[in-house]
Amino acid sequence: MQTARTVLELKIKERRQTLQEFAEFAETFAREHDEPGTLSVRHLQRLTAGRGRDGQPLGQLRPATARLLERIFGLGIDELLVPPGQMTTHVEVAAERRAEATPVPQSAFGQVEIGWLGRRETSTPAVQTPETRVDMAMSFAWLDDHAGWSPETTRRKVMSRLGQLSTDDLLDRHARRGKVHRSQIANALMAYYADDVQRQGHAPYRVHCGHLTIQTSVLTRPSWLDLACPLGQGNDRLTLSSEPGSRLAPDDTGIGHAVHRLAEAAALGVRVANVPLYRLLGINVEDGTITGSVGVAPFVEYAVTMDLLEKELVDSVGDASTDRLGDLPLRDRYLPNIASVLDLSGRLCAGGVLALCAIARPADPYRGERDYALLIQQRSGHVLNAARRLAVIPKGFHQPMTDIQADAQLGTTLLREMEEELFGRSEVDSTIGAPRAAAPLHPGRLSEPMKWLMADSGRVRMECTGFGLNLVSGNFEFACLVVIDDDEFWTRYGGQVEANWEASGLRLYSSLDDHLVAELVADECWSDEGLFALSQGIRRLRELGGDGVNLPFVTWS
Numbered sequence: 001m002q003t004a005r006t007v008l009e010l011k012i013k014e015r016r017q018t019l020q021e022f023a024e025f026a027e028t029f030a031r032e033h034d035e036p037g038t039l040s041v042r043h044l045q046r047l048t049a050g051r052g053r054d055g056q057p058l059g060q061l062r063p064a065t066a067r068l069l070e071r072i073f074g075l076g077i078d079e080l081l082v083p084p085g086q087m088t089t090h091v092e093v094a095a096e097r098r099a100e101a102t103p104v105p106q107s108a109f110g111q112v113e114i115g116w117l118g119r120r121e122t123s124t125p126a127v128q129t130p131e132t133r134v135d136m137a138m139s140f141a142w143l144d145d146h147a148g149w150s151p152e153t154t155r156r157k158v159m160s161r162l163g164q165l166s167t168d169d170l171l172d173r174h175a176r177r178g179k180v181h182r183s184q185i186a187n188a189l190m191a192y193y194a195d196d197v198q199r200q201g202h203a204p205y206r207v208h209c210g211h212l213t214i215q216t217s218v219l220t221r222p223s224w225l226d227l228a229c230p231l232g233q234g235n236d237r238l239t240l241s242s243e244p245g246s247r248l249a250p251d252d253t254g255i256g257h258a259v260h261r262l263a264e265a266a267a268l269g270v271r272v273a274n275v276p277l278y279r280l281l282g283i284n285v286e287d288g289t290i291t292g293s294v295g296v297a298p299f300v301e302y303a304v305t306m307d308l309l310e311k312e313l314v315d316s317v318g319d320a321s322t323d324r325l326g327d328l329p330l331r332d333r334y335l336p337n338i339a340s341v342l343d344l345s346g347r348l349c350a351g352g353v354l355a356l357c358a359i360a361r362p363a364d365p366y367r368g369e370r371d372y373a374l375l376i377q378q379r380s381g382h383v384l385n386a387a388r389r390l391a392v393i394p395k396g397f398h399q400p401m402t403d404i405q406a407d408a409q410l411g412t413t414l415l416r417e418m419e420e421e422l423f424g425r426s427e428v429d430s431t432i433g434a435p436r437a438a439a440p441l442h443p444g445r446l447s448e449p450m451k452w453l454m455a456d457s458g459r460v461r462m463e464c465t466g467f468g469l470n471l472v473s474g475n476f477e478f479a480c481l482v483v484i485d486d487d488e489f490w491t492r493y494g495g496q497v498e499a500n501w502e503a504s505g506l507r508l509y510s511s512l513d514d515h516l517v518a519e520l521v522a523d524e525c526w527s528d529e530g531l532f533a534l535s536q537g538i539r540r541l542r543e544l545g546g547d548g549v550n551l552p553f554v555t556w557s
Contacts, residue, residue, distance in 0.1 A: 008080040009048035011073050011332040019044050030068050034504055037068030060448070063424030063498045070426065076508060077426055134536045139262060139300040147255055154259065161263035166323030170268055177311070178388045180318040181524040186215045188317050189471045192331065196338045205468060207535045208555040209521045218477060219341060220468035224285050225556060226541060231462040231480065232411030240405045241281050241293035243345070250304060259303035260504070278408060280349040280476045285467055294408050295328050296400070302350045306334055309473045335474050342469070351476030353413045354395035354529060357422070358511060360487040360493050360548060361494070369463055370487060371548050372511035372541070375497070376520065377491065378504050390523060391530035392537070393506070394421040400436070401428065401440050410478055414462055415441055418482065421500050423447040449493040453484065460484050465536035470529050479533035481540050511549045518552040
């Protein structure tokens, strides 16, 4: 038998499929899982051989194609395209043994046997991968430890809960959550915190655009807004603290919700990678600089505590059987008042960096005068929070890659998210696997678009435009603006800008179209942090864009 030249070829052989049969399977899989990637037999022949046309090295794979293969096999594209003998890390070996012990059925495209949990139930529509099994095992161990349970207790409880779950009911619940408008969530939070919603100079951010006034759930203050703080130039100085901060574990009320969250994630294939997150311990914003301290917390601690507040709130708001906001036991426990929101070191305050991205485009006979393309994403249903909401792009959790101290700078996270979400660098995606490169953002590893931007310090401008604390889950939000002024970038690389798996769609708006952008601001599908970053970015871009900008006048209060 011919030796497999790549891991991809080996995996296809293990499925006992021809390249034609696998290409047809991949087409069906992509359609049923909302993936835009495609695979022709000719393209597949080159990928399985690990060589391009005429024996040349493979070029950079389209992000959508890479993402499709990664979802099918549960391995990063860089792993799939190497010879089988190079897959030798202990995580890979463990994953392969689990995969061999509990194979995924290949005849039912929308089904998977959840054998990794020890039972042979069938659920739809998720496809569990080896990485998912490893990550969930780590999450189970964490909850066992923090709940004071003996090993494997969480696994047994999740197995039991899975037996009670109907995937159709879960999908219906997700659909109902998607119908709850952003303004309903913001208004519900205003009602919950009505007694002290304004404290110590803080108040929820409001956007004024034309005749509209839009309430958000982002708690902020005037000194935290319109910062125009350049990133990567020593102005953002978050430092790693030796103080651990308060640890957060589910109490008796939260344990059941935590188990349900893990069971729901397992049933629906939501990625819960237990990677480290930065937690904010203190913040000071003044004179165009950002200083503060951060610690590190495991993602699962956030996923089964603070992140549950969003779904609890949305489910309560969306319950048509009640005329008022129902009981919110998790919010009462974790975030009962504004004082608890502001007590950063006394609670788990995770969060992220998100940016309005504006890329200059040259004049075009069809589009018109020189302008900026504004990038907006529709979040996919596979993300843990803000699923199916509008958001700016890039958007990501503030978390370390390999250097915990240096990666605390906001500019590092923003560069990583640009590489991952705009330029297709799957190796910096923490949900796919632990980083193996010592310096993932080393100039020698950057994508071609990012190399071009980094070759001249004047080609890309990154600024923090605002800071706030989101009352939805208590997250910190650093709103930013990324501006590429040189329209040569669009001419060279505009065709390579493509969202990753976290987005179900990408929209472009012209900076010259004030009417459409005003309608965008008023759209009820926004996440509050996304609207916060959009409005702050519009305000700053009006100052920077010159003749390439005709944006609506946006103010805040």
